[in-house]
Amino acid sequence: MCLALPCRIVELCGDEKAVIDVSGMRKEISLALVEGVGIGDYVIVHVGYALTRLDPEEAEKTLALFAELGDAALQEAANEIH
Amino acid sequence: MKYIDEFRDGELARGLSAAIRQAADPARRYHFMEFCGGHTHAISRYGVTDLLPDNVRMIHGPGCPVCVLPIGRVDMAIRLALEAGVTLCTYGDTLRVPASDGLTLFKAKARGGDVRMVYSSADAVALAQKHPEKQVVFFAIGFETTTPPTAVAIRQAQALGLKNFSVLCCHVLTPSAISNILESPEVRQYGTVPLDGFIGPAHVSTIIGSQPYEFFAEEYRKPVVIAGFEPLDVMQAILMLIQQVNSGRAVVENEFSRAVTRDGNRKAQNLVAEVFELRRQFEWRGLGVVPYSGLRIRKEYAVFDAERRFAIDYRSVPDNKACECGAILRGVKRPQDCKIFGTVCTPENPVGSCMVSSEGACAAHYTYGRYKDSAGVPA
Numbered sequence: 173m174c175l176a177l178p179c180r181i182v183e184l185c186g187d188e189k190a191v192i193d194v195s196g197m198r199k200e201i202s203l204a205l206v207e208g209v210g211i212g213d214y215v216i217v218h219v220g221y222a223l224t225r226l227d228p229e230e231a232e233k234t235l236a237l238f239a240e241l242g243d244a245a246l247q248e249a250a251n252e253i254h
Numbered sequence: 255m256k257y258i259d260e261f262r263d264g265e266l267a268r269g270l271s272a273a274i275r276q277a278a279d280p281a282r283r284y285h286f287m288e289f290c291g292g293h294t295h296a297i298s299r300y301g302v303t304d305l306l307p308d309n310v311r312m313i314h315g316p317g318c319p320v321c322v323l324p325i326g327r328v329d330m331a332i333r334l335a336l337e338a339g340v341t342l343c344t345y346g347d348t349l350r351v352p353a354s355d356g357l358t359l360f361k362a363k364a365r366g367g368d369v370r371m372v373y374s375s376a377d378a379v380a381l382a383q384k385h386p387e388k389q390v391v392f393f394a395i396g397f398e399t400t401t402p403p404t405a406v407a408i409r410q411a412q413a414l415g416l417k418n419f420s421v422l423c424c425h426v427l428t429p430s431a432i433s434n435i436l437e438s439p440e441v442r443q444y445g446t447v448p449l450d451g452f453i454g455p456a457h458v459s460t461i462i463g464s465q466p467y468e469f470f471a472e473e474y475r476k477p478v479v480i481a482g483f484e485p486l487d488v489m490q491a492i493l494m495l496i497q498q499v500n501s502g503r504a505v506v507e508n509e510f511s512r513a514v515t516r517d518g519n520r521k522a523q524n525l526v527a528e529v530f531e532l533r534r535q536f537e538w539r540g541l542g543v544v545p546y547s548g549l550r551i552r553k554e555y556a557v558f559d560a561e562r563r564f565a566i567d568y569r570s571v572p573d574n575k576a577c578e579c580g581a582i583l584r585g586v587k588r589p590q591d592c593k594i595f596g597t598v599c600t601p602e603n604p605v606g607s608c609m610v611s612s613e614g615a616c617a618a619h620y621t622y623g624r625y626k627d628s629a630g631v632p633a
């Protein structure tokens with residue numbers, strides 16, 4: 173029920189509506205809850221409404237942090253074994 | 255899919271799992287509650303528990319909107335469909351929630367009630383527009399994530415001048431539920447759960463922001479880390495919680511910075527404030543009556559309030575005696591502690607609401623975890 177997916181906007185239709193692409197399927201959603209989103213932006217979609225824009229830079233930073241923390245931990249684990 | 259697959263990467267998970275093991279102090283035990291059903295689902299589906307050391311235990315919280323919907327509220331929807339003869343529109347998840355007299359909305363439909371599943375509140379408005387001869391009621395449930403779409407629907411119905419659209423408002427608030435878990439008198443009845451921190455909601459927080467949890471981290475000295483619904487997000491949040499506990503901190507941190515800010519979505523918040531106001535109290539399944547924890551429609555929008563239009567009242571109904579949902583939703587019992595778990599109560603034939611939605615603790619455990627238990631491995 174709380175499931176919501178990041179989806180890319182491929183078309184703006186006016187009247188606070190847009191078309192998103194979900195794995196090749198196109199679907200119309202409402203932009204009534206967000207401001208200043210455009211074609212190519214990713215938004216988190218829940219029950220047919222975009223809840224917020226997804227920030228690609230923050231997403232990259234989070235993934236980089238996962239990799240950095242994980243690498244350091246695996247390195248340390250390897251050192252302990254040897 | 256972009257922004258999903260990367261956050262489920264197995265290699266990264268292995269790294270984070272190692273980081274968690276190194277951070278967890280073997281001399282301590284850590285109990286964290288994931289508030290949201292979305293997190294419960296991710297933890298069960300991706301086997302996150304298997305990647306945690308034994309002294310880190312995750313407790314499922316009450317954040318599944320279907321699971322906390324009390325029987326009496328579903329009864330109201332059923333009465334509207336069967337007695338008032340309205341066209342009742344609802345999200346799919348509520349159709350199978352067990353209500354009084356062995357009924358569900360699904361069974362009410364079989365008995366001739368005009369019950370329709372909609373994907374979005376906008377579909378309900380469209381239906382009312384298309385069928386002026388019918389009274390269309392939207393059964394609105396959910397947390398702060400689902401409330402703004404309902405507000406938009408009511409405003410839209412007003413703009414269209416619809417006379418045949420109304421909303422049965424059952425929207426509830428996350429922060430009140432979290433405080434309730436920590437301080438309500440029922441804690442005495444169920445015993446207390448030792449909780450060292452919370453994984454805060456993902457999508458709810460896109461709307462309300464991280465700020466509302468600050469009071470609560472400070473007041474109760476519990477760390478809160480807001481996290482996305484993918485397995486790596488959950489693991490990172492666990493790591494951050496362990497680090498806070500180790501250093502004696504209790505603050506709000508945001509792992510889900512790609513979608514959550516401190517202030518949240520102001521536009522959505524303003525819409526909600528325009529259309530809804532606090533109820534003095536609202537009954538939750540599992541938590542009982544929680545003060546100021548639900549919303550109702552403001553009197554300026556009274557014509558769109560199904561509770562006023564059809565004069566149906568709320569009657570509280572106790573849960574099935576065997577059902578442990580109450581204790582499970584508070585984190586003091588686990589699904590496998592319920593005597594009828596997996597035997598009488600299954601996702602095909604749910605007795606309690608925790609078994610209905612895939613985000614419910616019992617359903618998640620049934621689908622992804624029960625074989626592990628039956629093999630004798632302690633969960």
Ligand code: SF4
Nearest residue numbers: 578579592599606616
């Ligand atoms: S297994 Fe069914 S009856 Fe038991 S607690 Fe879970 S939902 Fe309730």
